[in-house]
Amino acid sequence: MPMLDTISLLSLLPLILAQTGAEEEASGPSTIEIAAIVGGALIVVIVLIVLSRLGGGDDGGRSATGAFVKGGDPLARLRGGLHKTRNTFGAKLRALFGGRRLSDEVMADLEDVLISADIGSATTDKLIGRLREAYKAKKLENESEVLAFLKDDLRGKLDESARTAEAGAAPDPVAMLAKSQTPPTVILVAGVNGTGKTTSIAKLAYHIKKAGHSVLLAASDTFRAAAVEQLTVWSKRLEVDIVKNDAEGADPAAVAHDAIEAAKGRKVDYLIVDTAGRLHTQANLMKELGKIKRVLQKQIPDAPHEVLLVLDATTGQNGIVQAREFTEVIDITGIFLAKLDGTARGGIVVAIREELGIPVKFIGLGEQPEDIEAFDAARYVEALFSP
Numbered sequence: 001m002p003m004l005d006t007i008s009l010l011s012l013l014p015l016i017l018a019q020t021g022a023e024e025e026a027s028g029p030s031t032i033e034i035a036a037i038v039g040g041a042l043i044v045v046i047v048l049i050v051l052s053r054l055g056g057g058d059d060g061g062r063s064a065t066g067a068f069v070k071g072g073d074p075l076a077r078l079r080g081g082l083h084k085t086r087n088t089f090g091a092k093l094r095a096l097f098g099g100r101r102l103s104d105e106v107m108a109d110l111e112d113v114l115i116s117a118d119i120g121s122a123t124t125d126k127l128i129g130r131l132r133e134a135y136k137a138k139k140l141e142n143e144s145e146v147l148a149f150l151k152d153d154l155r156g157k158l159d160e161s162a163r164t165a166e167a168g169a170a171p172d173p174v175a176m177l178a179k180s181q182t183p184p185t186v187i188l189v190a191g192v193n194g195t196g197k198t199t200s201i202a203k204l205a206y207h208i209k210k211a212g213h214s215v216l217l218a219a220s221d222t223f224r225a226a227a228v229e230q231l232t233v234w235s236k237r238l239e240v241d242i243v244k245n246d247a248e249g250a251d252p253a254a255v256a257h258d259a260i261e262a263a264k265g266r267k268v269d270y271l272i273v274d275t276a277g278r279l280h281t282q283a284n285l286m287k288e289l290g291k292i293k294r295v296l297q298k299q300i301p302d303a304p305h306e307v308l309l310v311l312d313a314t315t316g317q318n319g320i321v322q323a324r325e326f327t328e329v330i331d332i333t334g335i336f337l338a339k340l341d342g343t344a345r346g347g348i349v350v351a352i353r354e355e356l357g358i359p360v361k362f363i364g365l366g367e368q369p370e371d372i373e374a375f376d377a378a379r380y381v382e383a384l385f386s387p
């Protein structure tokens with residue numbers, strides 16, 4: 001309001017100045033013109049500032065095409081991020097009945113839709129089995145009853161704690177992380193090459209910082225010089241500190257050691273350790289991951305407090321195989337499912353939960369730091385089913 005009052009006053013300025021100029025005729029028209037131009041320019045600048053303020057903030061979402069949009073819809077960003085899955089899986093689910101009543105034929109079609117979304121055959125079999133039972137018991141008949149059953153079933157699979165409110169605001173990503181009683185909370189991030197580890201670390205760091213906590217990054221991916229460089233670029237962009245060793249092939253466990261010492265010394269709230277991508281078949285690299293973990297534990301016995309496995313949603317069922325192999329070497333506390341925006345087979349979230357029993361804690365919905373959500377089953381199912 002005060003800003004708008006200033007604008008109204010300033011908009012009168014040229015008139016006032018023009019009036020004054022007219023009274024002192026002798027000073028000539030040039031003074032009046034200059035005053036009018038200066039006043040006008042001031043108004044333009046202030047209007048632009050106000051408009052840019054009104055357009056600021058990131059409480060908007062993305063449209064169905066992924067473009068950033070404004071608005072109060074708390075699901076807008078998630079729906080935008082899931083646009084590929086929504087346009088296929090979601091649309092097929094919504095169109096499944098096409099005016100039919102529930103029948104064996106509809107159930108066979110549903111099975112196809114679930115399989116094509118990468119929900120996985122084991123999970124699909126169980127779901128269809130339960131649906132068939134309810135159908136035989138005459139508990140389900142029409143479309144709305146079946147869709148409600150499906151939503152409940154999927155939500156139940158995804159959310160063991162039934163913690164979430166229906167389509168409420170996205171939960172805070174920082175609240176999703178385990179927290180050490182005394183800082184730092186140490187987060188170790190692992191996964192196969194190129195799954196999105198470093199980008200996901202940047203997203204977590206962005207939210208941790210935004211929540212008012214301090215964060216330190218450890219560049220323990222010393223395998224490629226470019227990897228250290230990539231994390232350094234993020235640290236500069238996000239204005240968070242980094243511990244690194246620029247020498248190619250430096251010992252990643254030594255970097256982790258230096259980083260946790262620095263984090264303790266500087267009383268940093270969160271330390272996030274980046275690691276090189278590796279396949280479970282690369283025995284030496286897998287051993288190295290164990291060594292990084294031991295180095296952290298030596299400094300803080302209950303560290304790492306989170307071991308996040310980053311999976312690339314676009315690799316589908318293969319991601320589940322990767323996860324299974326990793327869990328044999330290192331205790332994974334949660335999955336960061338990156339690139340969910342890049343796949344039409346977003347049902348993979350359900351398969352991961354069902355087949356691995358590890359919670360999907362975060363989902364990646366784009367390449368920017370804000371393109372992350374703490375995973376929430378109710379929101380996910382709601383975004384999928386809503387038209």
Ligand SMILES: Nc1nc2c(ncn2[C@@H]2O[C@H](COP(=O)(O)OP(=O)(O)OP(=O)(O)O)[C@@H](O)[C@H]2O)c(=O)[nH]1
Pocket residue numbers: 191192193194195196197198199200221227275276277278310338339340341342363364365366367371
């Ligand atoms: N669309 C989309 N792209 C993503 C997402 N997360 C990461 N990426 C992109 O995936 C590519 C690989 O990401 P990185 O973060 O470098 O992956 P990484 O696992 O650290 O890779 P390595 O260190 O080489 O093993 C980059 O182009 C990222 O921008 C996401 O959620 N959505």
Ligand SMILES: [Mg+2]
Pocket residue numbers: 197198199221227274275277
């Ligand atoms: Mg990386």
